[in-house]
Amino acid sequence: MFKYKVQILKKIISGTNNGLDKNSRRYGDCKLPLKMENVLVVSKLSRLEYERSKFKYISEDELKKELVSRGTDYNSLLYNHDLHKTFENKVVESFKSFNAVVKVVNRFSLKEEQTEWADVVVPAGGDGTFLLAASRVKNNLKPVIGFNSDPRRSEGHLCLPKKYSSDITKAIDELKNGNFQWLLRSRIRTSLFCQSKKLVPKYLHIVETPEDAYSCEPTYKYAEDMGTILPFLALNEVFIGESLAAKVSHLEMYLNDSEESTNLKSSGLCVCTGTGSTSWHMSINRIPVQTVAELLRLMDIEATEDKDSLATVLADIYNQNLLFNPDDPRMGYTVRELISVGVWPQPKGLKPRGFVNKIQVRSKCIDACLVVDGGVSYEFNDGVVAVLEIKPEDALRTVILTD
Known part of the structure; x- marks a missing residue:
C-alpha cells in the first residue's frame, strides 16, 4: 500500500507543469541600441522622507524626538535613506557618463508629461518604486527599467538582476549595445x-x-x-x-x-x-510545508518538514505551479x-x-x-x-x- 502511494506521488511530481512555458513568451533579442538621450530617474520614497512629509512644519530634531517616542530607530531610518540617495546619485552619474540628459523626480512630483519627455523611465528603488513609475506609462512603447537600490533587503523582482546594482555602468552599456530582450508585461x-x-x-x-x-x-x-x-x-x-x-x-x-x-x-x-x-x-x-507533511501522514506516509524532505519538495512544486x-x-x-x-x-x-x-x-x-x-x-x-x-x-x- 505504501509503495502504491509513493508511485502516485512520483506521477504527480513528474507530471507537474508550473505554467511557465518558455516558448510562449513574446520577446526576442533586440540587437538594436536602446535610445537613452533623455532619462527620467524615479526616486524611491524612503521611510524618513515619508515621515518628513507627515511632519513638514517641524524641525529635524523635533522629528527625531517624535520618531524615538514611538520606538522607531531614527538612526536606522537615516542610514537607509542615505544609502538609497547614494545609490540614486550613482544611477544619475552613470547615465550622464553616457551623455544622457537626466531628470530626477519622486512620487510627490512625478507627472505624465515627465514620462512623455523621457526616452526611458528608470525607477531607482525596489518593486514599489517600479510600480509607481510604471503607473504613469500608459502604452507599450516606452521602456521602464528598474535598478534595485538595496538588494540586501529587497528582492526587487521587477528590477534588473541584483548584480547590476553594483555595476550600473555595465547594465547601461549592455542596453546601449542592444544586448537585451524585450518583455512586454501584461497589465x-x-x-x-x-x-x-x-x-x-x-x-x-x-x-x-x-x-x-x-x-x-x-x-x-x-x-x-x-x-x-x-x-x-x-x-x-x-x-x-x-x-x-x-x-x-x-x-x-x-x-x-x-x-x-x-x-x-x-x-x-x-x-x-x-x-x-x-x-x-x-x-x-502558497501551501506550507507543514500542511503537506500533515497530508502525507494522513496517507500513512512518514513525513518530516526538513529542508530535503518529501513534504518540502511537494510544497515547492505546488507553489512554483x-x-x-x-x-x-x-x-x-x-x-x-x-x-x-x-x-x-x-x-x-x-x-x-x-x-x-x-x-x-x-x-x-x-x-x-x-x-x-x-x-x-x-x-x-x-x-x-x-x-x-x-x-x-x-x-x-x-x-x-x-x-
Whole structure:
C-alpha cells in the first residue's frame, strides 16, 4: 500500500507543469541600441522622507524626538535613506557618463508629461518604486527599467538582476549595445460603471494627494450606467473587497462574458497578472510545508518538514505551479477565504482559483474598495460594477539583459 502511494506521488511530481512555458513568451533579442538621450530617474520614497512629509512644519530634531517616542530607530531610518540617495546619485552619474540628459523626480512630483519627455523611465528603488513609475506609462512603447537600490533587503523582482546594482555602468552599456530582450508585461485594464460622474482616487502611500490626481470623467456607456476606464493599469493585481478586513465581502461575479453570475461571500477577490503571480497571488495561495507533511501522514506516509524532505519538495512544486508568465494574456483570480457552506456560493461550483480572460464584478458591499497595485484605491460599494481585462496595447515594455 505504501509503495502504491509513493508511485502516485512520483506521477504527480513528474507530471507537474508550473505554467511557465518558455516558448510562449513574446520577446526576442533586440540587437538594436536602446535610445537613452533623455532619462527620467524615479526616486524611491524612503521611510524618513515619508515621515518628513507627515511632519513638514517641524524641525529635524523635533522629528527625531517624535520618531524615538514611538520606538522607531531614527538612526536606522537615516542610514537607509542615505544609502538609497547614494545609490540614486550613482544611477544619475552613470547615465550622464553616457551623455544622457537626466531628470530626477519622486512620487510627490512625478507627472505624465515627465514620462512623455523621457526616452526611458528608470525607477531607482525596489518593486514599489517600479510600480509607481510604471503607473504613469500608459502604452507599450516606452521602456521602464528598474535598478534595485538595496538588494540586501529587497528582492526587487521587477528590477534588473541584483548584480547590476553594483555595476550600473555595465547594465547601461549592455542596453546601449542592444544586448537585451524585450518583455512586454501584461497589465490589467479596469473599467468602473456607476452613477457617480467623477471617480476620485485615494492614494494609499502618500500623505497628500498630488496636484494632478485623476478625477475620471465617464468615457462610454455600458448598459444603463456610465462607464469609466481608470487611468491606472495594474501590473501586479487588482483587489476588490471590504475596507475593513474583518467584514465579509459580498460580490457577484461573471467569468469570461458568461451570462450566468455567481454570488459569493469571502474575504475579497484578488485578480493578478503573470507578473503579479510572484506577489500577493503567491502569498494567498502558497501551501506550507507543514500542511503537506500533515497530508502525507494522513496517507500513512512518514513525513518530516526538513529542508530535503518529501513534504518540502511537494510544497515547492505546488507553489512554483502557481506562477505564470508575465506576458500571459490571461488573468489569475483568487477568491480569498471563500465561504462555502449552506447556500454559498450561489450557485455552487465556483472554483476559488482559476484563469480568466475577462471578469466582471458587481459590488454588494457596504464600505468596499477596489485597489490597483496596492497603491491607488476607489470606492466600490453596492451597485458599482468593475470589468477587468487585458489588452495588448496596455502592456508595459521592460527588458531582460542577456547574460
